[in-house]
Amino acid sequence: MSDFSMALNEDQLSIQKWVHDFAENVIRPAAHEWDEREETPWPIIQEAAKNGLYSFDFIANCYADKTGLMLALVNEEMSWGDAGIALAIFGSTLAVAGIFANGTPEQIGEWVPRCFGTVEDPKLAAFAVTEPDAGSDVSSLRTHASYDEASDTWTLDGTKTWITNGGIADIHVVVATVDPALGSRGQASFVIPGGTPGLSMGQKFKKMGIRASHTAEVILQDVKVPGQMLLGGKDRLDERLARAREGKRSSSQAAMATFEASRPMVGAQAVGIARAAYEYSLQYAKERKQFGKPIVENQAIAFKLADMAMRIEASRLLVWRAAWMAANRVPFVMGEGSMSKAYAGETAVWVTEQAIQILGGYGYVREYPVERWHRDSKIYTIFEGTSEIQRLIVARAISGAHIR
Numbered sequence: 001m002s003d004f005s006m007a008l009n010e011d012q013l014s015i016q017k018w019v020h021d022f023a024e025n026v027i028r029p030a031a032h033e034w035d036e037r038e039e040t041p042w043p044i045i046q047e048a049a050k051n052g053l054y055s056f057d058f059i060a061n062c063y064a065d066k067t068g069l070m071l072a073l074v075n076e077e078m079s080w081g082d083a084g085i086a087l088a089i090f091g092s093t094l095a096v097a098g099i100f101a102n103g104t105p106e107q108i109g110e111w112v113p114r115c116f117g118t119v120e121d122p123k124l125a126a127f128a129v130t131e132p133d134a135g136s137d138v139s140s141l142r143t144h145a146s147y148d149e150a151s152d153t154w155t156l157d158g159t160k161t162w163i164t165n166g167g168i169a170d171i172h173v174v175v176a177t178v179d180p181a182l183g184s185r186g187q188a189s190f191v192i193p194g195g196t197p198g199l200s201m202g203q204k205f206k207k208m209g210i211r212a213s214h215t216a217e218v219i220l221q222d223v224k225v226p227g228q229m230l231l232g233g234k235d236r237l238d239e240r241l242a243r244a245r246e247g248k249r250s251s252s253q254a255a256m257a258t259f260e261a262s263r264p265m266v267g268a269q270a271v272g273i274a275r276a277a278y279e280y281s282l283q284y285a286k287e288r289k290q291f292g293k294p295i296v297e298n299q300a301i302a303f304k305l306a307d308m309a310m311r312i313e314a315s316r317l318l319v320w321r322a323a324w325m326a327a328n329r330v331p332f333v334m335g336e337g338s339m340s341k342a343y344a345g346e347t348a349v350w351v352t353e354q355a356i357q358i359l360g361g362y363g364y365v366r367e368y369p370v371e372r373w374h375r376d377s378k379i380y381t382i383f384e385g386t387s388e389i390q391r392l393i394v395a396r397a398i399s400g401a402h403i404r
């Protein structure tokens with residue numbers, strides 16, 4: 001008997017069902033309303049907090065799953081319910097991942113629970129890297145952090161853009177440059193707690209999809225935080241900068257460490273959207289009759305559904321493998337995290353478009369959810385590294401060549 005198994009264990013199955021029920025009964029019925037309102041769905045976030053689904057304990061439990069699959073299962077189910085609301089609830093986990101990836105155990109203990117707030121008063125967190133002139137090119141950040149040794153204070157200045165929960169979060173994890181000459185190796189992450197003077201929200205963006213998730217600019221003007229807000233601490237930063245200046249390799253770069261760990265989870269969200277559209281259009285194709293028979297009896301429609309199913313299953317396997325590798329610290333030698341995110345993201349865009357085609361005119365109107373799923377899916381080829389950047393990572397990993 002082989003040790004290898006693709007079967008989920010009892011814990012995973014019961015959490016999957018619990019989250020699915022929440023997605024089906026709470027998230028999905030609210031999806032259309034919050035997409036139209038384009039606002040943060042606070043009542044749903046409160047419901048998730050009351051339920052124990054939006055909480056430090058729950059996420060810590062997911063991270064504790066040694067297979068790495070628990071968080072992937074949760075992300076898929078939540079996004080199956082609605083990707084915009086799912087991101088409004090779980091957008092905070094990117095900041096949490098940033099703290100986990102770069103913080104000391106004390107910092108993790110202090111700041112991660114604050115990203116969630118309490119059951120009575122849930123809070124959100126934001127992870128701010130992107131800037132108007134630094135999107136894919138994370139090495140060219142201009143937001144600057146300077147240190148004053150006498151007062152043990154960091155001062156941050158700059159503008160961040162496209163930030164999920166930007167300006168409405170209680171905790172902003174901000175990636176800034178401390179030595180621009182070193183590119184991404186001269187960057188560090190800082191925790192900026194709510195109410196810190198100088199941090200404000202700029203423009204809030206009106207988006208094509210995931211409209212229940214808040215996206216805005218974050219302005220940092222003479223923001224002063226004590227030395228302890230530097231994730232990882234000053235000694236570790238100084239050591240890292242010294243290695244970079246000597247041209248030696250360093251194991252972690254502030255933003256990259258976070259994105260590497262979170263990409264399979266973003267892929268899992270894309271799988272959730274794709275599955276929602278696939279299930280809906282499969283059911284529709286069985287019920288909708290034209291020329292006296294269900295449209296699913298036309299090979300043209302049935303083959304579309306077969307292709308949709310195949311690509312979704314392949315996406316999920318890539319996501320699960322990358323999640324397992326990340327949880328077990330198996331190095332991504334082929335860019336497996338990027339592969340999973342790019343493939344699942346593009347699958348979601350493709351599957352939701354096929355779903356529109358299967359529904360015909362009904363797929364194109366807002367009374368049906370399929371057009372929303374297509375709008376929601378598109379962000380998965382853009383954020384947390386575009387599909388082109390994921391291909392760059394995979395191509396470099398498999399070839400060893402310096403591909404631009």
Ligand SMILES: Cc1cc2nc3c(=O)[nH]c(=O)nc-3n(C[C@H](O)[C@H](O)[C@H](O)COP(=O)(O)OP(=O)(O)OC[C@H]3O[C@@H](n4cnc5c(N)ncnc54)[C@H](O)[C@@H]3O)c2cc1C
Nearest residue numbers: 127128129130135136162163164215382383384385386388
């Ligand atoms: C809704 C939303 C939420 C977001 N949330 C966050 C968040 O919470 N935190 C955060 O920090 N950021 C966030 N982002 C930012 C997101 O990660 C960036 O938009 C993304 O990384 C791309 O950057 P850009 O938009 O500046 O595009 P650009 O980098 O300008 O890219 C434009 C095009 O050029 C291509 N391109 C660029 N360089 C190369 C290259 N070397 N080779 C081939 N093609 C290339 C890209 O693939 C893309 O097609 C969010 C964005 C959106 C839209």
